[in-house]
Amino acid sequence: MATAYGPDTRDHERPGTGFGDRPAERHFFPAWLRAPLEGRTWREFAYLLLSLPISVVLFSFAITMVSLSAGLLITFLGIPVLAAGLSVCRGFGAMERARARGLLKLDVPAPAPVRGRTGGLMSWVGAVLKSGVSWRHLLYSVLHFPWAVFAFSVSLTFWSWGWAALTYPLWHWVFPTHVGVSGIQLYGDATHQVYLDSTFDLGATSAMGLVIVLITPWIIRGLASVDRLMVAGLLGPSRLATRVTELESDRGVVVDTAAADLRRIERDLHDGAQARLVALAMDLGLAKEKLTKDPEAAALMVDEAHGEVKVVLQELRDLARGIHPAVLTDRGLDAALSAIASRCTVPVTVEVDLASRPAQAIEGIAYFTVSELLQNVSKHSGARTASVDVWRTADRLLLQVTDDGRGGADLTSGSGLAGLTERLDAVDGVLVVESPVGGPTKITAELPWRG
Incomplete structure (x- = not known):
């Protein structure tokens, strides 16, 4: 149903929601040509390179602590050792979140800290072992190692081969000058060898390098996307904890809003209708006193009081409409x-x-x-x-x-x-x-x- 007030200049085509309708930023060069030199590509490449040594330390620590705690279970020392290992893994997780924030521009909130109910050592140990966040940090330490090896190898291989091949015409002179061959050996056996040394070979190698350089950023971004998923999924707070935090924040907003509405209603009643009713009561009292001595003046005061009553009623209607309009309910x-x-x-x-x-x-x-x-x-x-x-x-x-x-x-x-x-x-x-x-x-x- 449509209702128009004033000139109907409205376009009756169904409007969209408008989500994400931002004008695209224009660049002189297309994205595929800019990607190799963009800061994002180099940051993600640096992240993948750093992941290998960090993951080696994380993996070694995680496996060592789990093995040590399993071996010490017979002496009952394995449980606190395991809790300590999980706690250190959470510390490594904080470092990984900071690294992802700086290089991947991924802001993952820190999970809630572990607190024991009674404050003692065993209470803390129990809280760490019961925390799903702690075990997810341990899982990240174990799973990230093989992925880091793969991502490091793939990204470094494509990056180094791409730039080396692209710039090959600039440094191919190294082979005849210092190695004693005419160029990179493409094939060789006991009877003959093939070297990349002609003008055509140099140009073809450089062209192939350009292709690799152009596709390498997208390979790096794909590899970094997996790291983003691992960091966000394993090192952040659980969905339940996030939802609880959101609900607590929303509850605070609702309480503050309700309190502000109550203050507004109290202020409107005190400064508006209540003040007018007090003045009206005083005017009617004066009119009552003048009723026998000066009926005309009393009648005039009653008439003014009648006008004030109408104003008060209108203010009360507006106030009620501001709380919840009757037309909405009906x-x-x-x-x-x-x-x-x-x-x-x-x-x-x-x-x-x-x-x-x-x-x-x-x-x-x-x-x-x-x-x-x-x-x-x-x-x-x-x-x-x-x-x-x-x-x-x-x-x-x-x-x-x-x-x-x-x-x-x-x-x-x-x-x-x-x-x-x-x-x-x-x-x-x-x-x-x-x-x-x-x-x-x-x-x-x-x-x-x-x-």
């Missing part, structure tokens, strides 16, 4: 958003395409999200028209507010978008802002669908 998002649009200073077109209503909590968040965005349109955009679209995709509720204003909105501009982002994040929602300077502005909110 008629759903379509009618509620249409009511918001009718109060906007900019002509707004509203389209709600929902076969059913979401859960009340999600519906309320969607309502207040659109309300906040339309307030920004009225106050900051300088737009002539705006549109609101609401639809469902799979298990997500999508809201999109578009205007043809001056643009330039961002999460740090003080327009309330940062606080709105936190509110949406508390329910696993997302807010995406596309607002280039000069406009138009398209803000998309994504909420989980809960029926």
